[in-house]
Amino acid sequence: MNIGYFPGCSLTGTSKEYDMSLREVLAALDVRLDEIADWSCCGASSAHVTNHLLSVALPARNLQLAKEQGMAEVMAPCAACYNRLVSAQHEIATRPELKGRVEYVLEQKIDGAVTVLNIIELFQRIGTDAIAAKKTLDLDGMTVACYYGCLLVRPAALLGFDDAEQPQSMEALIAATGAKTVDWNFKTECCGAAHSIARTDIVVDLSKKILDDARAHGADAVIVACPMCHSNLDMRQRKMKNAADGHADIPVLYLTELIGLALGIEHKKLGLDLHFINPGPLLARAARKEVAA
Amino acid sequence: MKIGVFICYCGENIGRTVDCAAVAQACASIPGVAVSVDYKYMCSDPGQNLIINAIREHRLDGVVVGSCSPHMHEKTFRKACSNAGLNPFMFEMANLREHCSWIHDDIAVGTAKSIDLVRIAVEKVKRNEPLTPIRVPVTKRALVIGGGISGIQAALDIAGAGFQVVLVEKEPSIGGHMSQLSETFPTLDCSQCILTPRMVEVYQHPNITLMSYSEVEKVEGFIGNFSVTIRRKARSVRADLCTGCGDCVQKCPIKKKAYSEFEEGLAFRPAMYVPFPQAVPNIPVIDRAVCTYYKTGKCQACVKACGRGAIDFEQQDEFVTEAVGAIVVATGYKLYTIDKKPDDSQYKGYGEYGYGVYKDVIDGLQFERLASASGPTGGEIRRPSDKAVPKKIVFIQCVGSRDESKGFSYCSKICCMYTAKHAMLYKHKVHEGEAYVFYMDIRSGGKGYEEFVRRAIEEDHVKYIRGRVSRIYEKDGKYIVRGEDTIAGMQVEIDADMVVLATAMVPQPESAVLAQKLGIAYDNHGYFVEVHPKLRPVECSTGGIFLAGACHSPRDIPESVSMASAAAAKALVLFGSDVLEREPVVAKVNESTCAGCFYCQKVCAYNAVERREIRDRAGNLRKVVAYVNEGLCQGCGTCNATCPSKSVELIGFTDEQLYAEIHALA
Amino acid sequence: MKMPTSTWNPKIVAFVCNWCTYTGADLAGTSRLKQEPNARLIRVPCTGRIDPVFVIKAFESGADGVLISGCHPADCHYNTGNYHARRRWTLFHNLLDFVGIDSSRLHFSWVSASEGKKWVTVVDGVIDEIRARGPFERYQKANSEFALPPALFEAAAKEVQQHA
16 A cells, blocks of 8 residues: 655654654555655644645645645645645635635646545554554553544544544544553643643643543543644643642653554654653553464 | 407506507407407496406407406406306406506507507417316314324314314323423423313313324325324223223333433333323333333233233234324424434534533433422432532533534524523522523513523522533533633633533424425425415415424424414314315326326425326226326426426416417517 | 617517516516516416426517516425426526527526516616617528418418317
8 A cells, every 4th residue: 555645844853753653653554655755844833824825825735746746645644734734625626716826826736636634544544454463462451542632633524534522533543452542521622732832831731631631531641643732742741740749640652653562563663762751661561461473 | 269358547557658449449450359448447347347248248258358467356357257157267367557557658669568468368368268166175174293282282272163183192192392391481380280281181172083102104185185094003002991090000020121201311111101190191001122021922010910901912003094174283393412413414413512421411301300390300400320419500502503513503492491491490499509501692582581581690690601612521520511701701611510401402303204294395404394484384385284383493382382273273264164266277187198207296396296097998007197186286387397298287377378478479 | 767779679578477576577567667668478377387498489489588587596486396497497598509599588587576676677687688689580580481381381280170
């Protein structure tokens, strides 16, 4: 299976481990990533709050590149990238005058659409059976809370691959790894997102509520599929003063890392040593049981 | 043919801009015109006598009056023709006033146009056929579908006027949702206390045949002449032997396998049950899905308990056919459940409120049962999960209603009022409790309604917060209700012990199926549609079928009762005459050329096109052709224009007549 | 009354439904709203009754323009007749040019019983437009060339009647 790949800026920087683990896991599952040559910013964050045209033109450019490079489907692991690519495609398809302006600024025609997938959809494509078949480590010692955040499932009318209020797709995938998932309240609650730098206090407050609820429902790790969520939940834990509340730190793993663990991929290759909150103790517990070959 | 043309001056109304004498003179030369005259006022008695005398004198077999709009005086002149012994349908009108003299200034223009208009009418009348009004007999019996308060009211009104009524209710007892309510707004009088006597009245009324636990299976016929097949579902209890003692219900060992429908799932009921103690008729039903006998054949507890031998496990559904002349549809509503819906539902559920997983997040009818003295808690407000008395309740209005993103565009109308009532009842029962209401707008139009809401706010100190709730989640045994206070402009979180959702009213799930059986219109939500929203609000476009209550649109008890009485009055108007007479403008099929494609059937809005088998003398089927039921046909002529072989014609507006009119312009 | 753009008076056949447009035209009359005098109304119960052939017949009979008008969508007296009409006209309009009739000579409108003013605007608009296009001579000429001479037509009609 070949799939177009749009990494986005985060996966080459702050969430390098998402990229590392993604490549490892997909290689193990016989999926080849064709990275879009000359890809650029997806138009999220700064672009889409300052200039609407830019926030549509940038993703349009990337998708046009993908199209020209012969890709029918593009997977964007970052939730923000995914959201932007899908939204831009929708806007171009429904607003001819905007399409004209985008074509003008890009100095090229936009022809046809490319199917944009997120990481969950890609794993759904691969299938839980394929994951289970390649599993070498049963993660049933782990209980995790799946955190979807805002961008992966909203706006529901546009993305619609899962319920926007009570999503379940990540849970279904994780079942294949053997890990248990909890039913909790804040799956789609706001983590504070890009306020991380300017208003760290807000992010710490919001992210703490999310982690507290995951912990209260018995999770010993939080699984995410978004670099922004990860940095807020992982990096900002230091400021949450967990110890003062008598709480243990709670590791935050990418979905790809969790699946990588089940597939028996080395921790270092998955970038598990790159997190602020050390998942080591948790992984030590989870690693006790190997799948009989 | 001998046609008479009569040109009216209408005083000066036509005469000012049309040279009427010249028109009459010119029309005299139209082939077929035997007499052409003008007169000051054709509609006056002398004018009409002029026509009558001319018909007699010249033995006219067609009349054209050039005067005003047919909407004004067509009936007048038809009657004049009839008085002279001419078939009234051998008459046409040329509209020389509204369509000519009043809209043109130039007398030459007006005169020329008038001649054209008369010529068109003459050409048409030449091809008119003598017709007789269609007369259909009226069966003076009514069917009422639905035994809620609307159906009860309609049935009592019709029966009270002396006509027979068949009342069909699909549940084991009549009473509907009103029987579940604790108190009613704005008077807070007990719902059961005012309803039960009416239920008993229905049961004892000599003119009402009550068929509970029954459903309408098939409807045939048309206004005045319906034939309705009713499925009488097997109760497994013989109504003729049962005394309603309830011993069998007491002895039924299957106590906790089925939730009580009447208690809205807040309590169990046995496999052998009556929905509620005041049920009418007070005859139990066996729920075969949970009864041990129907599973293993082992249990006979009810048989042993029954001293009358009324239990009949072998009972089958029975079908009865009733002839009625009018049908009142009063199937009521359901509350929209916020549980996750299947993907094909047009309504999206409320994931943000937990899709119904939280036990203490209940709907309005469930709260009614909690507040009701006859309810599962004996009228004490206790939350379903742990039976604790909630210290803080949040009521959320417009759950579904007015929420396009969830698939509802409409206002459910009753929720503002019942939520105020709920909050009030709670405060009356739990004095130290706190009640919050999240609302979008307060819609309290109605006698004493606004005052009622003010009472809830001012006297019972219910806290109203204007805003929507974005999420409900459980935390440490509390339900955290997070919403927006749009007046204060801030986010609020309330740690409630219980949440009551005023979920949208929706029609009964089978309403579309019933509408198709009845041949009546329904909207995209399944609400039945009236002919005219202002002037004919209780009549369906299909003659003889009337609407009552919430099956038409969300409405409260007083409105439902008024509508039911209105529907009954409409049925009684129908019963006022022995035969119905209507214009013979209906479609007719030429059976010899009809190829049986039934395109006409597809375009007919009234289900008036039926299939008729043509057999030879030996009884072999030769072909199947279309047949237009005169009782149902409303005469739009869409079938006529659709028919590929021109085998169906609209009498009074046939192709030949219309071609003649077109051709008259050449 | 508006000044006509030319003195030529076109023949306009208007097929109107009884419940909305005919009544709307009545209202225009009751309101004394002056109109161009060229339209001849043919009243049918519903636009659903109007057979596309009527339009062709009208042109054959010498009409320079045809107007069809009925109840607004969702307001049909017969519930759905106007929807059927609308579908029919959407298709038929595309076929008109094919059969040799300039489709711009056929006009559609929805005029309700309360839209007397609109009726005037519609009628005058159609008449203006047809006037701008001139007489529909091409079709009428072709039609007369291919039509049976009146004498032959009469004879044929008689024969048909005898056999009937």
